[in-house]
Amino acid sequence: MPDLRAGLQAKYLPQNRYANFGPSLKSVHIRGFRGVHDLKVDLLYPITAISGLNGAGKSTVGQLCLGAYRKPSTVTEIKRFYVRDFFPASVADPNPFGPDSSVVFEYNTTDPVAPQTLTVARAAKEWSGYKRQPERSCYYIGFTIYIPKVEQRDLSMYRSQQLTLGPQRPIPEGVRERVGRILGQQYDAMHFQGITHGQRSGELGVAQRFGAQYSENNMGFGEGRTLYLVDLMEHSPEQSLFVIEEPETSLHGNAQHELAKYLVDVCHRRHHQVILTTHSSIILDALPADARVMLLRDAAGVAAFPQMSAARAKSILTGGHHRDLSVLVEDTFAKLLLTEMIRRVDPPLLACIEIFEVGNTKAVRSGALLMARIKRPFAAVRDADVGPDPQNGLFSFPGTMPPEREVYMRAEVQARLADEFGIDVAHIFTQHQVDNHHDFTKILAAQTSTLPDFMATLAVRAYLDAIGNAAYQPIVAGIQTRLP
Incomplete structure (x- = not known):
């Protein structure tokens, strides 16, 4: 079956975004709400899953997004949301916002490089800036959408x-x-x-x-809430905005996974925008990297870390009860390559670290910044075409190209695969017009009727034999220095 996540991403490319999703939110910049002093969250995908520890500011972001639109003049059965709906001042909470609090909304327009910007700010005793807002049906799916x-x-x-x-x-x-x-x-x-x-x-x-x-x-609560949620998302106007609080509540693990798939499907069909808060690594894992944002609150304020992997999020949400050192790499192939390098140089080191696939180079950098900020031990190994930054815990694989190209384009690797399978690697890549190095293993495994993991392991071991331990000992040594 086609991957709807990629199809939805294609619909949300800058040049396609407005035609499919109308004036959807591009970003929200928050100043002065519930201790959120200065926070900008970019919404890179039609679904944005905001995770973080309790009190990090997840609900604050979602609730403020509901104040970004006027109610359509043709819709009567829903309410319009204002900032005051979620941030009431009272004797118990005299200062949920400050005198200079504001929210800057960016909306996608017909011009991908020229978003509409609108600020809602405090003017005397009221909030101003609502009049020029675009129209959209907005729904808040808190816990009261379904109370038994x-x-x-x-x-x-x-x-x-x-x-x-x-x-x-x-x-x-x-x-x-x-x-x-x-x-x-x-x-x-x-x-x-x-x-x-x-x-x-x-x-x-x-x-x-x-x-x-x-x-x-x-x-049960999970059954009833799912019925009401799906019914609402299917019958609301197209291009609606939904802010959903912890949709995983009372759902078993597979139901959480299927719910995430449903959200992708309904946004693909009906062009909704969804902003949800979650503590579920299952939901995060079912969504693409562009859909994930991790919030961290510390003495410096609240910061957003985009494209955080589900595994990394799980480590943070569980308080880091994992191994001594987190090592960040881009993808599965990079994880295999680094694992085999460490196995040859310092095998016991594998029992002290956990290697996480976090996405692309940007995600590795974002993950490294987050680990540094929360003072958790980490190292990161990026592709050779990016380069190292050892002072900040960033190392680089040998060579000058992405790992798959370094491995499969090596003459010794091609000779090893020819001996094992009787194949001409270069000819296969030319015949199938394989330009994306992420597809190298899959194409060769299909041609030889073997498992991709087996193919990749043979290739990586042949590559490491060819370049020798001296080529990658500095990477392993760098990781060793990062152990607490």
Whole structure:
């Protein structure tokens, strides 16, 4: 199946962005809210998953984004959000913002290099800057989107024997199937049942499964919340903005993964923009690097670290209860290459470190900056075409090209693969017009009917034999110096 994440990324390229997503948010720059003194968050993907420790400022970012738009004049059933909705001043909280607090919103426009900029700031006792905002339907999916009826003291519970059933609102088959896919369940049917008691009215979600019918009064929290969330995202106007608080709540691991896939799918189909807060490494891992932002709050304030890997986020969110040293590399091939280098020079070192694949060169640099700021021991090894910066813990692989090119273009490696598989590596790359070095292993493995991991390991070992230990001993020595 095609990777919808890449398809969604293509739709969100600067030259395609406005045509598909309209005046979506490009960035938000926050000054002076809940201890967030000066924070800019770039929104690089239609979905932005903001992670961080409790109190880092995740909800602050999401809630302020809801104040970026006017309600469409054609929409009546939703409310418009203002800054005051989320930051009320009171005797208990006299200063949730300062006198100079402001939010600068950047919106995508028809010109990829000329976003619209608008500032909402404090003017006397009110907030100004709303009038020129573009229109968009905005939805806040906090924890009250679905509160179990028993906790609400809902009429469906305490007046259950005196209810009058009203019309049913059908739930389309597509919604039912998507809810079932997220939860790992197969539903025969779903609908919303209207209910009344006196002057009060409401509705109940009703599901049929395995020949039994039950209402949301007998659903778990995760099941009920997923139903309401999917129904809302499918029936809201296209190009809506959704801010979702911790969508993983009460969902098992696979359901979290499927929910992340659903968010990609619905944004691909309906061109929504989603900003969510999460502590789930499963959700982070299911989204591409451009969708991830880690917030860190310390004595210097709150800082944003984009494109943070799910593994790195997990390490931070669990307080670093992992190995003594985190080593950051770009991808799987780089991890294999570094592992084999260390195995040849200092095998016990592998038990003291954990190697994380964090993405591209920018993500490695961002990860290194974050590790330095939170004072956690780290080292980073970048591709040879970027270069080292050992004083800041950044090292570089041997050569002048990305690791895959250094390895597979080496004559000794090609000879080793010819002996093993009877193939001409250069001819295969020419025949298949392989320009992307990330595809080298996959193409050769397919040609030889072997596993990509086996192919890569053979190639890496032949390469290390050819260049000799002296070529990479300095990298291992540099990592050793970074151990606490």
